[in-house]
Amino acid sequence: MTAFMPVTLRFCDNKTMLVGSVADAATALRQQWPDKTSPGYLDAARLVRLAVEGSCCPRTAFEAFIRAARQQGILVARRRSRAHDWLDAAARP
Known part of the structure; x- marks a missing residue:
């Protein structure tokens, strides 16, 4: 089980990687x-390193990582499943 909702990245060498944890993010940051x-x-590299060391919130680091991937256009967009919509509806008060 991953710590966060996994995201897929497609790097410059056309390799893809599924990233769902801070440890995965650290590995992904070493790619192209x-x-x-x-x-x-x-910023993402610094926050991920701090999260791995335990001195930064993993969620903050993972969000910075996703933001950096989106800015550079390597985040593979996926359509949300209907299950997400159902869970969102169930979580509303």
Whole structure:
């Protein structure tokens, strides 16, 4: 089981990776990104490293990671399943 809702990334070398934890994110950050010098990438790399060390909230690090992937266009968009809609409806008060 993953810690977060898994996301799929497609790197510059056309390889894909399913990322669902901070440890996976750390591995993904070592792959081929379009721009490893961008502020979003550097911020995500710093937060993921801190989360792995235990001094940063994993959710904050994972969200920064997803934001960086989206900014660089390597996040593979997936359509939400109907199960998500059902769960969202059930969670509403």
